[in-house]
Amino acid sequence: MKQIVKPIKDSWVLKSVQDTLLNDFETGRRNYTIFQVGKATLLRVSDVLRLKKSDVFDENGRVKRNAYIIDKKTKKHNVLYLRPVERDLEDYYDWLKKWQQEHPNQSVFFSEWLFPSFTRPNKHIDGRRYYMIMHTVGDKLHLNYLGTHTMRKTGAYMVYQQT
Known part of the structure; x- marks a missing residue:
């Protein structure tokens, strides 16, 4: 059975998803920031x-x-404008630094990845x-249409609504 993934069109539902990502997981700040960056x-x-x-933060x-990347699927060069998520990224950086201080035996903050795996910090979090x-x-929110593509579809829907 193929799952149907849709954009989040309702601002209240979007806020609920963001709050749940942020507050209901030990790694909530990471999960929330992934969603915000994708959106x-x-x-x-x-x-x-x-x-x-190093793509997102300076020394x-x-x-x-801006961040400059090459898309994995299309191999196209892409310039990412980071201003809309600047505050989220700053908060995430501070949170990651604090988390590292509280867990000195794990080297999550020192990982090269922006979104490291907390079980294997030398790798990024897996898509699965x-x-x-x-x-x-x-x-938790009784929504059957959330998936990894939701953040991209939600961002595209918001751009569509503005234009």
Whole structure:
């Protein structure tokens, strides 16, 4: 059975999804930031998860104005405008740093990946794992249309509504 993934069109539902991502998981700030970056940049989840810290942050930990990547699927060069998620990325950086101080035996903050796996920090979070996170959020909120592509579809829907 193929799952149907739809954009989140209702602002109240969007807020509920964001709140659940942020507050209902130990790694909530990471999960929330993945969603926000995907929604703002319209990237596929595979490209969001493959972002490195050096793509987004400068050597001082400040968010760069733009990120330059090559799409995994299409091999096209892509310029990401990061201003819409600058605050989310700054909050995420601070949270990750604090998390590292509270868990000194795990090297999550020192991973090259922007969204590291907390069980294997030398790798980024897996797409299947992020799907399970989104599925869990959908179960909690009784939404049967959430998936990894939801963030991209929601961002595209919001652009469509504005134009």
